[in-house]
Amino acid sequence: MSAGTPTPAGPDTAPARVGYAALLRTPGAWTFLVPAFAARLPYAMLSLGIVLLVLDTHGSYGTAGAVAAVSAVAQAVIGPQTGRLADRYGQAAVLLPSVAVHAVSVAALIGLALGHAPAWALFAAAAPAGASVPQIGAMVRARWVSRLSDSPATLNTAFAFESVTDEFTFVVGPVLATAIATTVTPSAALIAEAALTVAGGLAFAAQRRTAPVRHPRTADGRGPSALSSPGVRLLAGAFLGVGTVFGAMQVSVTAFAESVGRGGASGTVYGVFAGGSMLAGVLYGLIAWRRSARTRMLGCYALLVLGCSTLWAMPNLTALSVAGLFCGLAIAPTLITGYTLVETLVADGAKTEAFTWLTGAIGLGLAVGSTAAGQLIDTHGPSAGFLVPVVGAGLGLVALIALRGLLVAPRPAAQAVATSADRPGADGTDTARPVTGTARPGADGVGPRQLVGAGSGR
Incomplete structure (x- = not known):
């Protein structure tokens, strides 16, 4: 455990209290938090930006809502697949093509809307625009996990920080989209959304030192799901x-x-x-x-x-x-x-x-x-x-x-082996073998979650 990291609490003690100042002093934190904020702000701008643009060009709340819904559903369905790819091949490998597809799709949606294209054409552009939204929030949380896995109390604070950041972006994002749409043009709101996505996404992808390690498929072609x-x-x-x-x-x-x-x-x-x-x-x-x-x-x-x-x-x-x-x-x-x-x-x-x-x-x-x-x-x-x-x-x-x-x-396999090893044999004799390692508290800070010892791979 690195110096300065709060010692995890044991089963009979309360987890250490960790403030946000201590969290933000985590080495390398600011290098990915700043670009992450720029990249996740558009997450809250896309749907409203679509509604404002389509409403302006087609004059229908129904059409505007339907196009935004197609984008949201595509994002909900495809987002986890990009998350799986990020676990397997690395975050940068997923972010680079994602921001490129997103920029092209949003540009196509703007052009189709301004050209008064039929609804089906708008749906065709909105689907890839939503599907290619970078899953920055999940990637940031994965980075916190990789850096704070030995301190559940600090990790809990990190998740709190991320949820507050999410709430802040959902307050600021719609306000920013509305302000740009009303003061410039509705299409400008989506242009700003795409620009922030590309700039923030590329800057975040460039921070490879803080990225979690890749977990490629095993020899049998399978990976964790x-x-x-x-x-x-x-x-x-x-x-x-x-x-x-x-x-x-x-x-x-x-x-x-x-x-x-x-x-x-x-x-x-x-x-x-x-x-x-x-x-x-x-x-x-x-x-x-x-x-x-x-x-x-x-x-x-x-x-x-x-x-x-x-x-x-x-x-x-x-x-x-x-x-x-x-x-x-x-x-x-x-x-x-x-x-x-x-x-x-x-x-x-x-x-x-x-x-x-x-x-x-x-x-x-x-x-x-x-x-x-x-x-x-x-x-x-x-x-x-x-x-x-x-x-x-x-x-x-x-x-x-x-x-x-x-x-x-x-229960981890190592802990299961230790438990079974402690059981008496069929003849009533003690067949337990000593197991070395330390118990790491779970995310709630109140119980052992994993036995870390020789051969654990951690």
Whole structure:
């Protein structure tokens, strides 16, 4: 363990408290965090930029929403595949072609939209534009894992920092896209998105010293797969529920504000929601948690459902802002804990892929949530849209409670050998052999996760 790294806590002690200042002093951190921020900011600009452009050129909310949805779905489906390739061949090998395809696809989409091309042509350009969005957030988390695997407490703080950064980009990104679209032209917003993606992506790819090691296929042609873990599949389903909260909130808050004649206030209300999440994420990362990550996940998700359950009954924007604040307070802790858990459920060669499955599930849930909320709003009024977060998050909570046993990290082979070696033989004699090594606490900092010793390969 390097000097200055907090000593991991044992089973009977609380994990060390690690602040953000100590995290950011991690050698090499700033070299990938700065370009990563520039590259992930467009993630929150693409959908809104598409909507603003297509609405301006085709005059149809339906067409604009459909084109943005195609982009979001393509990103959710293809993103995990690029994550798997990044684990296998390295992040730079995936980022370089991704940013090139993204720039060409966005340019094609802009040209088709300005030329008033039919909807199917816009779909054809939006799909590769979404599919080629660099999965920077997952790649940054993979870099933190590779550098902080010996300090679970610091890694928990890193995941908190990343979730807060995600929230910040989703607040700033749409504002930036709207400002450029309204002050210049709608197409300029997508041009800025593509430029940031290319510049940030190339700068991030250039930081190879901090990149995690590659995990190529084994001799039999196989490699670790994130989806082979039932726990990863469960967490992806839970994050799908979180995504429905994001999507439904965006549409429902806008509709509710317009219904009371204060459409301009929708950004403020949604900002309060996102601000609550950012605040909770900052505080969450500073706490030395004694509870296991699985217990925290169930608790945070239950609070999310509770917060969503009051939104539909709010009589005015002030009350909705307060309810949105309490709902937002549960968002970042849920995401942080989910990323913490998934890191313990997969092998080293599948961590980037696992993170992208969670991120993709959020994007897919966002598309489902916004679509379902829009349908309810059209038929039953603006407040009906707030039922979507309750249902989406509620289903996720039911799945987490019913299948919570899947969130336990698999016991490493070395530890299993040690356990079986300690058992008496058939004749009642002790056949145990001494095993050397040290137990490394899990991501929750409260129990051994892996036995590191001779021949462990770590």
